[in-house]
Amino acid sequence: MSDYINWDELSELERIKYESNYLRGTLVESLADPITGSIAYADTQLSKFHGMYQQFDRDLEKERKRQKLEPAYSFLIRVRVPGGVVTPQQWLKLDSLSDQYANHTLKLTTRQAFQFHGVIKSNLKKTIQGINSVLLDTIAACGDVNRNVMSHPNPAESQLHAEVAEVACRISEHLLPSTTAYHEIWLDQKLIADSKKDVEPIYGDRYLPRKFKIAVAIPPYNDSDIFSQDLGFVAIVENNRIAGYNVLVGGGMGTTFGMHETYPRLADVIGFCTPEQVVDVAEKVVLVQRDNGNRQNRKLSRLKYTIDRMGIDSFKAEVYKYLGYELQEARDFEFTRNGDRLGWKKGDDGKWSLTLFVEGGRVADRNGFNLKTALRQVAGNISGQFILTGNQNVIIANVSADEKKKVNEILKKNGVLPGEISGLRQNSIACVALNTCGLAFAEAERYLPTLVTKIESILNQHGLFKEEIVIRMTGCPNGCGRPYLAEIGFVGKSEGHYNLYLGGNFNGTRLNTLYRETLTEDEILAELTPVIADYASNRSEGEKFGDFVIRKQYVKEILKGSDFKH
Ligand code: SRM
Numbered sequence: 001m002s003d004y005i006n007w008d009e010l011s012e013l014e015r016i017k018y019e020s021n022y023l024r025g026t027l028v029e030s031l032a033d034p035i036t037g038s039i040a041y042a043d044t045q046l047s048k049f050h051g052m053y054q055q056f057d058r059d060l061e062k063e064r065k066r067q068k069l070e071p072a073y074s075f076l077i078r079v080r081v082p083g084g085v086v087t088p089q090q091w092l093k094l095d096s097l098s099d100q101y102a103n104h105t106l107k108l109t110t111r112q113a114f115q116f117h118g119v120i121k122s123n124l125k126k127t128i129q130g131i132n133s134v135l136l137d138t139i140a141a142c143g144d145v146n147r148n149v150m151s152h153p154n155p156a157e158s159q160l161h162a163e164v165a166e167v168a169c170r171i172s173e174h175l176l177p178s179t180t181a182y183h184e185i186w187l188d189q190k191l192i193a194d195s196k197k198d199v200e201p202i203y204g205d206r207y208l209p210r211k212f213k214i215a216v217a218i219p220p221y222n223d224s225d226i227f228s229q230d231l232g233f234v235a236i237v238e239n240n241r242i243a244g245y246n247v248l249v250g251g252g253m254g255t256t257f258g259m260h261e262t263y264p265r266l267a268d269v270i271g272f273c274t275p276e277q278v279v280d281v282a283e284k285v286v287l288v289q290r291d292n293g294n295r296q297n298r299k300l301s302r303l304k305y306t307i308d309r310m311g312i313d314s315f316k317a318e319v320y321k322y323l324g325y326e327l328q329e330a331r332d333f334e335f336t337r338n339g340d341r342l343g344w345k346k347g348d349d350g351k352w353s354l355t356l357f358v359e360g361g362r363v364a365d366r367n368g369f370n371l372k373t374a375l376r377q378v379a380g381n382i383s384g385q386f387i388l389t390g391n392q393n394v395i396i397a398n399v400s401a402d403e404k405k406k407v408n409e410i411l412k413k414n415g416v417l418p419g420e421i422s423g424l425r426q427n428s429i430a431c432v433a434l435n436t437c438g439l440a441f442a443e444a445e446r447y448l449p450t451l452v453t454k455i456e457s458i459l460n461q462h463g464l465f466k467e468e469i470v471i472r473m474t475g476c477p478n479g480c481g482r483p484y485l486a487e488i489g490f491v492g493k494s495e496g497h498y499n500l501y502l503g504g505n506f507n508g509t510r511l512n513t514l515y516r517e518t519l520t521e522d523e524i525l526a527e528l529t530p531v532i533a534d535y536a537s538n539r540s541e542g543e544k545f546g547d548f549v550i551r552k553q554y555v556k557e558i559l560k561g562s563d564f565k566h
């Protein structure tokens, strides 16, 4: 890259990153400023790389304005948890931090991470230090870097699963930024006298053009929605060992209403690499994006657009150039489903794991359903792990038969009874949306449960209560709940109004299609009722809902992201 930078041509974030002295900016000064609950604008951008977003309570917005008060600022903190695995001790610490400094809930995200909401500025440092005290951190949980690396959620399932999960951790470690800013600002570690000593061998001084997301999966389960990732590795098992990984590039969900050059896209399979090559391949794909991604317009800077602009063959050739070798031909693989398989399962080693549904990923105590208390008590009574899934659920993993009994008792005592939910609800995801997300046009997490109840009653009338159907809702088109892969997808357009998308498939390998626009709840139910009735009467043996609506031409299958309408 030449040294000359024409800043006028670039997005303002590029300059902020470049001038930040490797992500320091004026964060220290912003944190110390007692006049406001917010931080300086440039610091709001830089703080993301440290794992936090400035937000404000949108429920209070109008009233605060009326009272001429600044917005009720607080921060979201995202904990980096590659593959989603934490110990019971770590769970207990995060649980207590959520009571001490946040809004008394833990949010399990769609990328196997934890979020705290509602942390005020003066508590940021204490929360980050608490997180680090149990050997977790928030580095690169957000920002223009590689984010939390996702994995299939249960290393305890078999030795092969453990191997694949370990790959996710290796990739995550390798791609961490190397600036010492995080340790200086949040952990009070000694300032380096000449901080220019910081170098970012992978990211450089402007980091990536945009966020970057990686996942690994092991067929037949597509539980990390591998086709939605910038970069995916699909484990290929041959003769009961991991022969290597197929490499997938260019998935992504985010779109912007009214901007038709934005679209969700499924990743392309570009080849196969050996287990030893995985980290190198990850690094080189990141470098090609670093050097070729769009730094002018952040709406068009994700890897999916770089690939469509370059063409997949030129992109591949560039990756090979950086690698110094070619990938092998991709191997065959097949997914049978995405989402999670709920309930108890026995691992190869005789230990038990319970995949527990967590509606909207929100761990809270509500109306006698005391999930937060239950999980705290479980953490105090087991020696295994907690594993977050990419579908906002949690696995209580690796427990003995005795511990299994204890877990069941604790869940029962706290009103948390797994296994009594519809196939639709089990496969539901809702992004956070209101009241914290600054980009939300409509509710999602706080509303989807109610809508699901209403759709359940239609399903019930047709004997479909147990039928597994993937339903996802987001409060805006950014796609945080991966709605464009759902069999039934809702995307918020404005308060109380949603676009309805149909025709994703049950294994997460097909984009859905816009069916109806800007619907109210009554309109949603009126639209879905005849389709569900038709499905109940006319589906063929084993036919999934998403496949049925395509076969019956309710919607037309979308073959490439750029054909997507929103
Ligand atoms: Fe997301 C921005 C929440 C997974 C695409 N996402 C946001 C922000 C930070 C809003 C903001 O920028 O101010 C949301 C914070 C809301 C809040 O109050 O908590 C937010 N995203 C989430 C989470 C918490 C949703 C959830 O309910 O679980 C997920 C956290 C994941 C994690 O642990 O790292 C989350 N976001 C995703 C995913 C799904 C995934 O990664 O598998 C996507 C779609 C996949 C993709 O990236 O293409 C996603 N989030 C976005 C985008 C659109 C990016 C784009 O390419 O256009 C934005 C907006 C942006 O970046 O400008 C965004």
Ligand code: SF4
Pocket: 431, 432, 433, 434, 437, 438, 439, 440, 441, 444, 474, 475, 476, 477, 478, 479, 480, 481
């Ligand atoms: Fe916010 Fe939109 Fe993401 Fe939902 S999809 S959390 S509304 S940015």
